[in-house]
């Protein structure tokens with residue numbers, strides 16, 4: 413085992429340059445730029461070392477087009493004997509740059525023991541770490557049992573439908589083919605993320621009747637109806653959600669309860685283009701929409717989550733004349749949580765203890781990531797997120813990944829391979 417850790421130590425420069433090369437391909441999502449380039453980069457590197465490389469385009473998936481094709485790459489190396497397969501899955505897309513940077517977002521500067529850039533922490537540093545850890549392991553143990561897979565997949569930042577969901581539908585995460593999945597998302601190097609809360613996105617619409625704004629009594633204002641919805645939310649729904657606590661080890665602490673975000677509200681006349689110089693026209697709004705983002709706990713049932721909102725709307729209808737509404741489902745994801753006794757959890761836990769001399773912290777993510785597709789579509793339960801990087805830096809300006817953190821996480825990954833593939 414010590415030789416394996418030393419082997420990782422010798423690859424520090426390789427790990428830094430691998431991270432830099434990945435950051436320098438600006439795989440912005442939306443719209444989904446340079447996906448083929450980053451898949452080619454990973455495919456060439458692994459193919460040159462004898463790995464089988466498969467390029468898979470998620471044709472017909474949301475966002476896929478000839479201009480922005482949704483490319484994924486899956487690399488696989490067979491061992492010398494039968495055994496289990498360990499799969500490292502990283503998304504290769506990054507979110508918009510945003511404002512406030514002091515570094516070049518795609519320059520991949522290496523300074524102060526960090527590599528800087530959009531996607532450094534979320535999650536090209538994690539992808540690079542899994543690549544280098546696997547390379548070190550294979551160099552030292554070419555006679556390993558089973559197989560190793562490394563994938564770089566599209567669109568995690570926009571739901572994963574052109575990435576892991578598509579691959580899961582095609583059988584890439586069939587438990588007969590893959591037995592252990594590690595997603596190197598930036599959850600901190602001493603934490604094992606067991607899963608995530610559930611999500612329900614919906615749009616609530618209130619309806620009224622349009623009329624001249626000088627005689628609002630002739631119409632029916634949909635925005636005032638929505639005001640009643642907001643009042644009722646404050647009075648009953650938010651207190652109800654605050655009272656629901658989970659046994660899941662969600663971090664940060666505020667996410668240990670059910671939450672609801674009002675994502676958007678639109679009512680009345682549409683906002684005009686910036687170059688419009690006229691005044692608004694006088695109308696009573698006949699339509700108002702509210703988008704809600706409800707995050708729920710493993711103890712909750714999605715049917716109850718939806719019923720709470722319907723019941724709230726019905727309470728308003730009973731006391732408010734002419735109150736009409738609709739609720740439309742936009743998106744939903746069930747909560748996912750791998751057991752602490754699952755083999756991949758126990759193995760990574762033991763590796764963290766060996767490398768860092770402390771026990772791992774088990775956490776659950778407030779938001780979802782690609783584990784949902786591996787669990788729900790792939791039917792593979794032995795899956796965790798484990799990777800270097802500080803979660804809070806994801807999607808921020810001046811995003812960075814610490815080289816020491818990548819080295820430590822790389823040791824944990826290599827040790828995990830050594831334990832599972834003997």
Ligand SMILES: [Zn+2]
Pocket residue numbers: 503534535568597598
């Ligand atoms: Zn991510």
